[in-house]
Amino acid sequence: MLDTTLDSLDLRGDFYTRNFQPHPSENRLILNMGPQHPSTHGVLRVILEIDGEYIVRAEPVLGYIHRMHERMAEVKRYEQYLPNLGRIDYLHALAWNWAYVGAVERLMGLEVPKRAEYIRVITCELNRISSHLLWWGAYLLDLGAFTPIMYAFADREIIMDILQRITGSRLTYCYYRFGGVSQDIDDKFIEQTKELCKYLRPRLKMYKDFVTDNIIFRKRVEGIGIIETEILRKYGATGPVLRGSGIAYDVRKTKPYSVYSEIEFDVPSYELEDAFGRYLVRMQEMEESLKIIEQCLEQLPAGDFILPKAPKRPKPPAGEVYFTVEGARGEIGVHLLSDGSAYPYRLKLRSPSFSNLSLFPEVVKGTLLADAVSILGSLDLVIPEIDR
Amino acid sequence: MTKEGLGHVLEVKPGFCALLATGKVGYKKQLFILPDDLLNVVKHLDECGYALENITALEIEEGFLLVYHFNQWNNGEKLALKVLLTDGVKEIDSISDVYPGALWHERECFDFFGIVFKNHSNLIPLLLDPKENIHPLLKAKNKRQPLAAIMPESEKIEQYIKIEELGK
Numbered sequence: 262m263l264d265t266t267l268d269s270l271d272l273r274g275d276f277y278t279r280n281f282q283p284h285p286s287e288n289r290l291i292l293n294m295g296p297q298h299p300s301t302h303g304v305l306r307v308i309l310e311i312d313g314e315y316i317v318r319a320e321p322v323l324g325y326i327h328r329m330h331e332r333m334a335e336v337k338r339y340e341q342y343l344p345n346l347g348r349i350d351y352l353h354a355l356a357w358n359w360a361y362v363g364a365v366e367r368l369m370g371l372e373v374p375k376r377a378e379y380i381r382v383i384t385c386e387l388n389r390i391s392s393h394l395l396w397w398g399a400y401l402l403d404l405g406a407f408t409p410i411m412y413a414f415a416d417r418e419i420i421m422d423i424l425q426r427i428t429g430s431r432l433t434y435c436y437y438r439f440g441g442v443s444q445d446i447d448d449k450f451i452e453q454t455k456e457l458c459k460y461l462r463p464r465l466k467m468y469k470d471f472v473t474d475n476i477i478f479r480k481r482v483e484g485i486g487i488i489e490t491e492i493l494r495k496y497g498a499t500g501p502v503l504r505g506s507g508i509a510y511d512v513r514k515t516k517p518y519s520v521y522s523e524i525e526f527d528v529p530s531y532e533l534e535d536a537f538g539r540y541l542v543r544m545q546e547m548e549e550s551l552k553i554i555e556q557c558l559e560q561l562p563a564g565d566f567i568l569p570k571a572p573k574r575p576k577p578p579a580g581e582v583y584f585t586v587e588g589a590r591g592e593i594g595v596h597l598l599s600d601g602s603a604y605p606y607r608l609k610l611r612s613p614s615f616s617n618l619s620l621f622p623e624v625v626k627g628t629l630l631a632d633a634v635s636i637l638g639s640l641d642l643v644i645p646e647i648d649r
Numbered sequence: 650m651t652k653e654g655l656g657h658v659l660e661v662k663p664g665f666c667a668l669l670a671t672g673k674v675g676y677k678k679q680l681f682i683l684p685d686d687l688l689n690v691v692k693h694l695d696e697c698g699y700a701l702e703n704i705t706a707l708e709i710e711e712g713f714l715l716v717y718h719f720n721q722w723n724n725g726e727k728l729a730l731k732v733l734l735t736d737g738v739k740e741i742d743s744i745s746d747v748y749p750g751a752l753w754h755e756r757e758c759f760d761f762f763g764i765v766f767k768n769h770s771n772l773i774p775l776l777l778d779p780k781e782n783i784h785p786l787l788k789a790k791n792k793r794q795p796l797a798a799i800m801p802e803s804e805k806i807e808q809y810i811k812i813e814e815l816g817k
Binding site: 276277280323324327329331332335367368370493494495496497503508510512515516578579580581582583584585592594596598599600601606607609611615616619620623648649 | 672673674675676698699700701702703705707716718720722723724725726727729747748749750752753761771773774775776777778779780785786794798799800801
């Protein structure tokens, strides 16, 4: 018979299960959800203590896709670090691009040309729609509806084609430069984007009819995963998770950067506090993004797409800067300290998913296991962004 | 009254915060406090309705600098708390009793720098391999910069204020 006290066989679990002490009870079971669970979308692992079908305690285990981006920043020159940003949050890569170049621009006092700002807004919003579309398809896949992800990917494909012509990549964009963007947009891009806006509106309407108003879907999200304001505040949640609980905090509106102050759009928020509230916020945000894109295309000024005298290899003066933008998952922050050399002294990446996931153990207590899947999906997590 | 140079942050008295000029940094307010006052200040910010946004650390010549970012939802005005750990001290109070969201941020700082947070309920590695005892963001001695070099002249002490008067 096997000696169960043997450490070498790892029969008592790994480091994290050993550090996760179950409550003394006979009927409790420790269950590992992930790191290869289909509903965790990447390599997230959650240790659950369950009593029957009910969750007593949950603890996410991170680090499976940790790449130490913050250390990489210290050994790379400012411009060499640009490609890293697209790989932190692969779904809304342009928002991370923006947070980083924006921080460096503020440190150096670079004035971005108006046209470049508009191009940034258009591409960033296109990217936001593609991110929300993927979340929408994947969330419904978690809940057991297979077809929506096919529709979502069909729509995403068009956005990716449009962005590919301009940025040169389909997913891990590296398009923004210090003082502007790498390439100007052309008439074909404008044409394609206008077409897309016309095409997407009826599609979103169709998604509402098929999915949002679907009773089977509603039963899985309504009243599930209630997050109160106090918890959101103490854990620093942002983005649709925050707005799904009725707090209309959006960096684009509350503290406008770039040209967002010149554009009319609403910040959708719902006081439902449940998974359905967060779902509705994202669905409506896609329509708001379309509104923003159309306005930007209309107002697009002529001029430079990048500051002509912007340095390609910047050496910002010594100092500190903290710049935040609104990503698809919430507030993305870049805290940069420079000592005046060509390498950042310290770069901290504040990722919204990190804070949003940290409240999961609090929310999931006492819910059914199947609801945990629904709650996890409603947080819209991107694991590479959490692990960095 | 403006005090020149960051050497004065060491002169902060217990119970007081040094309010620094913010310049272009992107904060509404930034405060230097003593490590012993951290919990008091954080409790006060909690009462004022601030949300915890981020906790980060960096190694400098004087020791470690911890930066706590707070945010207000109604106006998006950010507040940064800065705490300097000098003389080889690598310990500070955990603020997770007030803001449980700090649990993970503090574990991350423990991972990257080896800073120990007192009264943290579960201070185990968050992102790094628990078997390896490495702190990747520690700097070589000749690479460390003094505080004044990375937060230069623009950031002067504007005034000293009592912790209780912070919210005003």
